[in-house]
Amino acid sequence: MATVLDVARLAGVSTATVSRVLSGKGNVGEAARERVLSAVRALDFQPNRMAQGLRRGHGSAVGLLVGDIEQNVYSALTKHVQTALGGIGLDLMLYNLDHSAERLSTILEAAPAMGLRGVALATTDVLAMATVGPQLRQLQASGLLVVSIGQRLHREGVPSVVHEERSAARRAVAYLLESGRGPVAYLGRLSGSAVGTERYRGYAAALGDAGIAIDRDLVWDVSYRFAAGYEATSRALDAGRRFHAVQCGSDELALGAMAAIQDRGFAIPDDVAVIGFGAIGWGGHVRPALTTISVDPAAVAARVADHFAGREAPALTIIPRTLLRRGSA
Amino acid sequence: MATVLDVARLAGVSTATVSRVLSGKGNVGEAARERVLSAVRALDFQPNRMAQGLRRGHGSAVGLLVGDIEQNVYSALTKHVQTALGGIGLDLMLYNLDHSAERLSTILEAAPAMGLRGVALATTDVLAMATVGPQLRQLQASGLLVVSIGQRLHREGVPSVVHEERSAARRAVAYLLESGRGPVAYLGRLSGSAVGTERYRGYAAALGDAGIAIDRDLVWDVSYRFAAGYEATSRALDAGRRFHAVQCGSDELALGAMAAIQDRGFAIPDDVAVIGFGAIGWGGHVRPALTTISVDPAAVAARVADHFAGREAPALTIIPRTLLRRGSA
DNA sequence: CTGAAAGCGCTAACAT
DNA sequence: ATGTTAGCGCTTTCAG
Numbered sequence: 001m002a003t004v005l006d007v008a009r010l011a012g013v014s015t016a017t018v019s020r021v022l023s024g025k026g027n028v029g030e031a032a033r034e035r036v037l038s039a040v041r042a043l044d045f046q047p048n049r050m051a052q053g054l055r056r057g058h059g060s061a062v063g064l065l066v067g068d069i070e071q072n073v074y075s076a077l078t079k080h081v082q083t084a085l086g087g088i089g090l091d092l093m094l095y096n097l098d099h100s101a102e103r104l105s106t107i108l109e110a111a112p113a114m115g116l117r118g119v120a121l122a123t124t125d126v127l128a129m130a131t132v133g134p135q136l137r138q139l140q141a142s143g144l145l146v147v148s149i150g151q152r153l154h155r156e157g158v159p160s161v162v163h164e165e166r167s168a169a170r171r172a173v174a175y176l177l178e179s180g181r182g183p184v185a186y187l188g189r190l191s192g193s194a195v196g197t198e199r200y201r202g203y204a205a206a207l208g209d210a211g212i213a214i215d216r217d218l219v220w221d222v223s224y225r226f227a228a229g230y231e232a233t234s235r236a237l238d239a240g241r242r243f244h245a246v247q248c249g250s251d252e253l254a255l256g257a258m259a260a261i262q263d264r265g266f267a268i269p270d271d272v273a274v275i276g277f278g279a280i281g282w283g284g285h286v287r288p289a290l291t292t293i294s295v296d297p298a299a300v301a302a303r304v305a306d307h308f309a310g311r312e313a314p315a316l317t318i319i320p321r322t323l324l325r326r327g328s329a
Numbered sequence: 330m331a332t333v334l335d336v337a338r339l340a341g342v343s344t345a346t347v348s349r350v351l352s353g354k355g356n357v358g359e360a361a362r363e364r365v366l367s368a369v370r371a372l373d374f375q376p377n378r379m380a381q382g383l384r385r386g387h388g389s390a391v392g393l394l395v396g397d398i399e400q401n402v403y404s405a406l407t408k409h410v411q412t413a414l415g416g417i418g419l420d421l422m423l424y425n426l427d428h429s430a431e432r433l434s435t436i437l438e439a440a441p442a443m444g445l446r447g448v449a450l451a452t453t454d455v456l457a458m459a460t461v462g463p464q465l466r467q468l469q470a471s472g473l474l475v476v477s478i479g480q481r482l483h484r485e486g487v488p489s490v491v492h493e494e495r496s497a498a499r500r501a502v503a504y505l506l507e508s509g510r511g512p513v514a515y516l517g518r519l520s521g522s523a524v525g526t527e528r529y530r531g532y533a534a535a536l537g538d539a540g541i542a543i544d545r546d547l548v549w550d551v552s553y554r555f556a557a558g559y560e561a562t563s564r565a566l567d568a569g570r571r572f573h574a575v576q577c578g579s580d581e582l583a584l585g586a587m588a589a590i591q592d593r594g595f596a597i598p599d600d601v602a603v604i605g606f607g608a609i610g611w612g613g614h615v616r617p618a619l620t621t622i623s624v625d626p627a628a629v630a631a632r633v634a635d636h637f638a639g640r641e642a643p644a645l646t647i648i649p650r651t652l653l654r655r656g657s658a
Numbered sequence: 659c660t661g662a663a664a665g666c667g668c669t670a671a672c673a674t
Numbered sequence: 675a676t677g678t679t680a681g682c683g684c685t686t687t688c689a690g
Contacts, residue, residue: 001441001471003667004669013677015678016670016679020669023669025670026670026675026676028675029676032675046441046442048383048442048667049443049444050666050667050668051383052667052668054383055668055669055682056682069408074404075399075403075404075407078404078423079398082424083425094393094407094422094423096411109375113375114378115379226614252611255611259614259615262616281399282555282581282584285559285585287588287591287592289588333683334683343662344661344683344685345686346659346660346661347684348684348685354685355659377683379684380666380682381684383667383668384683385666
């Protein structure tokens with residue numbers, strides 16, 4: 001591994017000049033610059049990131065904290081964030097929270113010592129701001145860049161990049177109602193999830209718009225995974241609840257609901273229409289194909305990169321969603 | 330951020346002693362150790378990873394290079410690898426290869442300067458060993474730990490942790506044949522994928538065992554994604570090919586095949602049985618539920634961690650697979 | 659058992 | 675425009 005000193009010697013300049021050429025800061029004569037550059041190439045020099053980090057006070061990796069990388073929403077996000085960060089010379093340190101608040105705190109606690117340039121928090125779990133808030137502020141005070149993805153924390157001073165939630169759900173449910181698919185049930189996580197509540201509110205708003213009262217028996221509060229969707233829907237079906245559509249809080253849930261409906265011999269969408277939320281990969285390939293609400297991880301990643309690149313960016317960015325009409329509704 | 334010097338001062342010892350206590354290397358008197366430890370707690374000291382890395386010559390993060398994090402196989406693997414590495418004090422730097430050989434080379438090239446402790450290569454794409462081989466050896470020469478996941482590179486001197494491929498496929502196809510589901514088609518990537526060929530060979534072996542000749546029209550060489558499976562199967566169906574089962578090289582492909590079959594009004598598994606490969610998350614929730622071949626990311630991660638922990642581990646570990654019988658076959 | 663001191667590779671004042 | 679130099683925080687000989 002060649003060092004700046006090797007480059008400096010070969011180019012016949014001092015290490016300071018090498019550093020200046022490489023960083024682009026400070027004035028360097030054309031002749032010297034040329035020689036440095038060719039020495040860099042000749043030695044295949046790559047600056048040692050740890051030394052740079054030690055000197056600068058922070059490294060060149062951003063910590064991405066995701067709720068659960070195994071869920072497609074997060075893996076798709078991760079992919080785009082990694083690409084976007086790579087574009088501005090930043091690496092990605094991945095931390096899987098596994099939806100654990102304790103783990104989140106531990107990681108936040110260790111972030112400065114880790115040499116992270118910043119932290120991107122991507123979880124929709126409701127955060128205990130009493131403990132997380134101070135930690136986040138502490139990080140910012142240490143000079144770390146902090147960004148929230150999917151959850152609005154801009155009031156807490158954390159720039160946030162989120163998707164539209166309530167209005168998107170509202171439009172989807174309105175579509176169901178207009179298509180004569182009522183009564184419409186809601187399947188999703190109401191508490192514990194920062195976005196779950198918003199989505200439910202969109203459902204409630206759409207019913208309100210249509211002058212329909214909310215039927216508590218048609219609102220199922222569950223976790224986000226497949227099994228939860230399957231069970232809740234099965235229970236409702238077996239209990240003889242009357243509904244002709246289900247708006248789900250996630251695609252996983254929607255798939256679970258579809259399985260429950262199909263297992264009981266009902267047809268989708270004729271007997272029961274289903275709309276998911278999140279447009280994960282396989283939704284279009286299931287039969288019937290899942291009608292769902294879009295996500296735009298690339299747009300999110302682009303905005304997140306803006307923040308880490310130090311580019312001007314709004315404290316709150318809201319990415320729009322659209323209804324993806326496919327076979328299930 | 331407290332430094333070793335702060336701790337040393339508070340404990341009334343030298344920084345060397347603090348370092349010795351923290352690393353557990355070297356002898357330290359009981360009294361001194363106690364004082365250091367309580368000083369560490371009092372100051373909430375956490376060693377600066379970049380300084381440690383600079384001094385030691387390498388950092389404490391492992392680079393995980395995955396083919397495509399958005400594919401469930403890789404995200405599940407990543408999750409477990411991150412957990413396992415965390416257990417031995419290592420962080421995870423994620424690099425998404427996007428199946429690009431060029432990107433792989435770039436990352437491998439930069440790895441030492443990045444301060445990585447090691448690199449875990451998780452891709453089943455066929456590697457151009459002429460260029461990748463030397464790079465890998467170069468990394469090892471620089472003291473980086475290198476492990477291959479999913480692809481056998483132990484002959485190249487890279488310890489590998491892989492799943493059973495050929496024999497697992499062979500058993501699955503044999504099961505199809507024994508259940509009277511023949512003729513059996515094979516849908517998967519034959520070239521370009523290091524495991525695709527192996528899986529196909531398992532298929533071929535099972536046919537051979539049953540004394541059946543391979544019908545080239547029933548072997549579809551495609552990429553790994555949904556769409557490819559859908560199209561290949563549609564084409565075969567529309568061309569009037571005769572087969573009553575499809576062994577697929579991946580679950581994504583299987584889902585595509587199922588959609589094609591269902592779209593043409595055929596029943597699964599009665600008209601055509603389908604077996605996937607890989608047991609990704611949603612397979613059990615589709616209808617009919619996908620019969621597939623298991624994966625064990627936790628087992629893989631555990632072995633990978635063994636390598637990075639410097640624990641004794643075999644040059645080649647093969648994780649067994651089992652047939653997961655569900656509804657589609 | 660413990661301390662002093664050198665130095666990992668780099669950057670940023672500070673000189674010139 | 676360019677060089678000199680002082681560390682960033684830590685580990686590790688080398689002395690004692």
